[in-house]
Amino acid sequence: MEQIGRAVWGRLGLGEADWTNLPDRKPISQVDLYQGDENDVIIVSLVRSNRGSRLGFLKDLSRRCVAQSRARRGMYILGNADCLAGCQEHQLWRRLIQSMTEVGCLGPRLALVCPRHRDATPAPRREVTDANEGFPTSLDFCDRLCDAFMDCGQHKCQKLCRSPRHSHKNCEVMVDFLYNGCSHPGQRKCNEDPADLLCQARVSVSCPKCQQSDTKPCHQPMSDYSCPQPCPKRLSCGHACPEKCGDPCPANPAKDCRTCIEAERLRKEALKRQDEEMQNLARREAKDEYERIKPDKEEEMSLIKLDPGSSEFLDIQDRVTKYVQMTHGWFPKVRSVERLRNVKLRxxxxxxxxxxxxxxxxxxxxxxxxxxxxxxxxxxEGFRLPQNPGMFGAGIYFASDASKSAQELYTQGSHTLLLCEVLLGRSLRVTEATNSKYNWKSLRQENYDSIFAPRDTKNSGGVLFDEFVVFNPDQAYPKYIIKYESVSGAAALNEISKLSMGQTQPKTGNTVVKIPASVVATKPETSPE
Ligand SMILES: [Zn+2]
Ligand SMILES: [Zn+2]
Ligand SMILES: [Zn+2]
Ligand SMILES: [Zn+2]
Ligand SMILES: [Zn+2]
Ligand SMILES: [Zn+2]
Ligand SMILES: [Zn+2]
Known part of the structure; x- marks a missing residue:
């Protein structure tokens, strides 16, 4: 039976899936098994069709009786009328076919009407005439709207009746409604829950920060409102906040204040320009002096003894006697100062x-x-680089303190100090010995002219008193030759305490002595960077 059922099912154009999905009680049955059963409408398929009118099991009248008496309301018999009526031996089908012909119930076509629209005029219908055409398994001939009620019970389905099987849930007809709470009118799909919808109506607000009036979506809480006006606040730098009123003010004006950034840029530019001007000025000064002495003989060299009463002498004397550290236990009396003129070195x-x-x-x-x-x-002949590197390399060493340079270790009884013009330029500050790390080339590669070891860095491996190192003999010009008498021990302390009482000598550290421009042809003494 299963096989026959499937075969008939297939002839109706229905697929395997549809068969499998049928309820247990299949709507297709063999006539013998259907005895005692009934249905509103019965379609009987007579199956047999051949040219010799061989009826086979259709000869059995009792079977025919069962088949034609199962319907309560209507019945269709599908079969080959010529084959059935042509049998000479058995008349049971011929008589039935004759009487059906007489009442007009026999024909080559089957009329189908859309059950949903059978009362419409005209009712959507279709006639099946050719068995090979297949039996329509859906209402693919009905062009009317489906018109079934959606599950909301208020709106009808807007799809075509012929549409493939479709759902009548989730009605999407647009309906008017009022939002809960605010009562603003809105539109929603019939199936949408008003509680899930956000009211987009624009409502007026007054910004709590800048008091300006504005609008926002009705549903948006005030805590989420972001005012688009310019922020009315001032940053800590005093400039107007560049952000919108609704955005947080920048915490760091130096980074976020456009006015400050621009001012800083201009300041840096001005500094750079100023530095360039200073450099040009210094180079031009050097050039002018160079041009001035160029006509002189290169080997020309002379020493000009300064008048002890001249301001130039007194300034240098001051520098020698005031740049003295007590630690060195040394106090000098300046006997003479000579100014060197060496054209070649200059x-x-x-x-x-x-x-x-x-x-x-x-x-x-x-x-x-x-x-x-x-x-x-x-x-x-000028300075010479030493063979062996000192604490900061094989350079020429200079000090700010006269007492440091005057140590016997260096002077070896000469009782002479050189006061030199040193081109310190950009100084690399170091707080510990660099040994052979730097020479002229490597220092320049790091964009420096000299090394500066500042005072009071002994603990980290540096020095007690300022020290400067250059690596090119041309960077220093021995301008003054100072001859002195050393006073040491108790006499030195006596001299120092005399000075201290005169308030000209601080107890520790250096006193910076201002040298007039006439003495130093360059810019005034400044603290090393
Ligand atoms: Zn529908
Ligand atoms: Zn609806
Ligand atoms: Zn229809
Ligand atoms: Zn609203
Ligand atoms: Zn605002
Ligand atoms: Zn702000
Ligand atoms: Zn600013």
């Missing part, structure tokens, strides 16, 4: 300053202590 120094220095503006007077031979050699 031209080298000026040329370096004009063409080579990274920073040409910074030339300072610094002390250098050396032996009598050293004084002779330096004033004649």
């Amino acid at each position: 031209m080298r120094f000026l040329s370096y300053r004009q063409n080579t220095a990274k920073d040409a503006t910074r030339v300072e007077l610094k002390f250098h202590g050396t032996s009598a031979d050293g004084v002779k050699g330096i004033t004649k």
Whole structure:
């Protein structure tokens, strides 16, 4: 039976899935098994069809009786009338076919009407005439609207009746409604829950921060409202906040205040311009002096003894006697000061300053202590780089303190100090020994002209008193040769205490002595960077 059922099912054009989904009691049955059963409408398929009118099991009248008596309201018999009526031996079908013909119930076509619209005029209908055409399994011939009520019970389905099987849940007809709470009118799909919808009506607000009036969506809580007006506040720098009123004010004006950023940019530009001008000025000064002495003989060298009453002498004397550290237990009396004029060395120094220095503006007077031979050699041929590196490399060392340079270790009884113009330029500050790390080339690669070891860095491996190192002999010009008498021990302390009482000498540290521009042809003494 299962096989026959499937075969008939297939002839109706229905698929395997539809068969499997049928309830247990299949709507298709063999006639013998249907005895005692009934239904409103019965379609009987007679199955047999051949040219010889061989009826087979259709010969059995009792079977025919069962088949034609199962319907309560209506019945269709599908079969080959010629084959059935043509049998000479058995007349049971011929008579039935004759009487059906007489009442007009026999024909080659089956009329189908849309059950949903059978009362419409005209009723959507279709006639099936050719068995090979297949039996329509859906209402694919009905062009009317489905018109079934959606499950809301208020709206009818808007799809076509012929549409494939479809749901009548989730009605999407647009309906008017009022939002809960605010009572603003709105539109929603019939199936949407008003409680799930956000009222988009614009409502007036007054910004709590700037008091400006504005609008916002009705549903938006005030805590989510973001005012689009310019922020009325001032940043800590005093400039107007650049953000919108509704956004947080920037915490860091230096980073976020456009006015401050622009001002900082201009300030840096101005500084850069100013520095460039200073550099140009310094280089031009060096050039002018260079041009002035160029006509002189290169080997020309002379020492000009300063008048002890002249301000130049007194300034240098001050510098020697005031740049004294008690630690060194040394106090000098200046006996003579000579100003060196060495055209060759001066031209080298000026040329370096004009063409080579990274920073040409910074030339300072610094002390250098050396032996009598050293004084002779330096004033004649200039400085020489040492063979062995010192604490900060194989350079030429200078001090701010006269007492430091005057140590016997350096002067070896010469009782002479050199006060030199040193092109310090950009100083690399170091607080511990750098040994051989730097030479002229490597220091310049880091964009420096000199090394500066500041005072009071002994603990970290540095020095007690300021020290400066340059790595090119042309960076220093031995300008003054100072001869002194050393006073040491108790006599020195006596001298220092005399000065202290005169309030000209602080108990520790250096006193910076202002050297007039006439003495130092460069910018005034400044603290090292
Ligand atoms: Zn529908
Ligand atoms: Zn609806
Ligand atoms: Zn219909
Ligand atoms: Zn609303
Ligand atoms: Zn605002
Ligand atoms: Zn702000
Ligand atoms: Zn600002």
